[in-house]
Amino acid sequence: MTTHQSAGTEVRCRFEDRLAGAALEMRQPLAHITAASPEELPDALDRIRAAQSQGNWIALALDYELGLWLDPAFDSLPNRTREGSPALSAWVFAQACETVPWGPPEAAGDIRLSRIPGIAQEDYLKTVSALRERMARGDFYQVNYTFPLHVRSNATPERLYRAIASRHPVAHGVYFEDAHRTIASFSPELFVTRRGDRLTVRPMKGTAPRHADPGRDRLQAEALQASTKNRAENLMIVDLLRNDLGRIAVPGSVRVDALFSLEKYPSVWTLTSTISARQSRDYSLLELLAALFPCGSITGAPKVAAMHAIAQSEPHPRGIYCGSLGWLAPGGDFSLNVAIRTLELARDDGAGGASGTFGVGGGIVMDSDPAQEWEECLWKARILDLDGAQASSSR
Numbered sequence: 502m503t504t505h506q507s508a509g510t511e512v513r514c515r516f517e518d519r520l521a522g523a524a525l526e527m528r529q530p531l532a533h534i535t536a537a538s539p540e541e542l543p544d545a546l547d548r549i550r551a552a553q554s555q556g557n558w559i560a561l562a563l564d565y566e567l568g569l570w571l572d573p574a575f576d577s578l579p580n581r582t583r584e585g586s587p588a589l590s591a592w593v594f595a596q597a598c599e600t601v602p603w604g605p606p607e608a609a610g611d612i613r614l615s616r617i618p619g620i621a622q623e624d625y626l627k628t629v630s631a632l633r634e635r636m637a638r639g640d641f642y643q644v645n646y647t648f649p650l651h652v653r654s655n656a657t658p659e660r661l662y663r664a665i666a667s668r669h670p671v672a673h674g675v676y677f678e679d680a681h682r683t684i685a686s687f688s689p690e691l692f693v694t695r696r697g698d699r700l701t702v703r704p705m706k707g708t709a710p711r712h713a714d715p716g717r718d719r720l721q722a723e724a725l726q727a728s729t730k731n732r733a734e735n736l737m738i739v740d741l742l743r744n745d746l747g748r749i750a751v752p753g754s755v756r757v758d759a760l761f762s763l764e765k766y767p768s769v770w771t772l773t774s775t776i777s778a779r780q781s782r783d784y785s786l787l788e789l790l791a792a793l794f795p796c797g798s799i800t801g802a803p804k805v806a807a808m809h810a811i812a813q814s815e816p817h818p819r820g821i822y823c824g825s826l827g828w829l830a831p832g833g834d835f836s837l838n839v840a841i842r843t844l845e846l847a848r849d850d851g852a853g854g855a856s857g858t859f860g861v862g863g864g865i866v867m868d869s870d871p872a873q874e875w876e877e878c879l880w881k882a883r884i885l886d887l888d889g890a891q892a893s894s895s896r
Contacts, residue, residue, distance in 0.1 A: 514560040519670030529595035535587035539570040558597040559829035564588040565819040568795040605667035606660040619649040629871040644801040647862025658683035673838035675826040690839040704798040707731030707772030741797035750778035799823040822860030
């Protein structure tokens with residue numbers, strides 16, 4: 502289904518790489534393309550390709566649940582897409598202009614943000630224990646188990662985005678706002694980028710909190726990089742993505758460019774690996790998504806078994822969380838993030854603020870400690886801490 506954009510409706514979209522000090526702002530919206538069912542997906546993607554061929558740019562939002570449409574292995578699952586919300590949403594723009602990231606908002610110290618876990622700790626611990634029992638039976642090796650935080654702020658979505666983004670610079674930030682919702686993504690993780698015939702993925706697996714004391718902070722980083730558990734989880738996902746890329750790559754072209762790279766962000770240390778490959782031909786977006794989406798770092802392994810377990814264990818759809826946000830250029834190049842550390846917001850009518858959800862989660866393996874996994878989920882949300890935080894521009 503395609504909805505043409507009227508001149509009176511404002512659509513705002515920008516992609517920010519704050520590590521490079523660069524941003525891409527979409528301008529002159531022309532049309533809105535959506536898919537709310539598997540039957541609508543091929544036509545929607547054909548329309549996107551036609552719009553690109555006419556010299557237009559695309560801002561793309563893919564819900565996690567879109568992945569359940571791409572493999573017949575999920576046909577037996579009940580529909581998990583959110584009622585009234587398309588799993589694919591694409592805005593067509595006439596222009597994309599290079600600019601700089603937004604600065605922090607005025608009176609940032611007045612912004613407040615509350616958050617409440619959308620699951621009881623007891624229920625979380627029971628589910629993690631149940632997943633570990635299934636691993637012991639050999640059903641799967643790893644499952645990325647998540648839940649939402651319900652958030653509310655006295656700030657508008659844009660002010661909230663500016664406040665958080667200025668404190669937590671990342672390479673794959675996104676601000677998207679239309680009449681229906683606002684998405685504010687502070688993702689450090691690349692899902693896939695295409696430059697010419699080369700595809701690159703950068704899965705992130707393995708996280709540790711930062712510490713205010715420099716010495717203890719460095720010990721945290723060293724412990725993460727040496728962690729047998731975290732390295733095993735990362736390698737598991739690297740192997741999964743090598744296999745996914747191999748489905749569409751020139752034989753022998755899939756390579757691991759970097760393994761267990763340690764990256765520093767204001768609130769966390771992370772382990773990231775980089776894999777690249779050459780396309781064996783000019784694949785359509787549908788073919789690329791069928792091979793790669795969703796990213797294995799937010800599913801687990803084996804991928805199909807892990808996604809079945811997610812559907813059985815998580816009571817609500819993830820929506821844009823763990824899906825992907827990105828841009829498609831007229832010539833065929835694109836860049837898509839993994840939509841982690843992402844707020845999905847609606848304005849509070851008459852209140853001047855916003856409310857919505859922020860997903861958190863982590864990879865569960867056999868030696869996971871349920872209580873530690875719960876704590877990890879909570880400290881991953883420290884990106885939402887605003888009181889007394891200082892703006893940062895370093896990685």
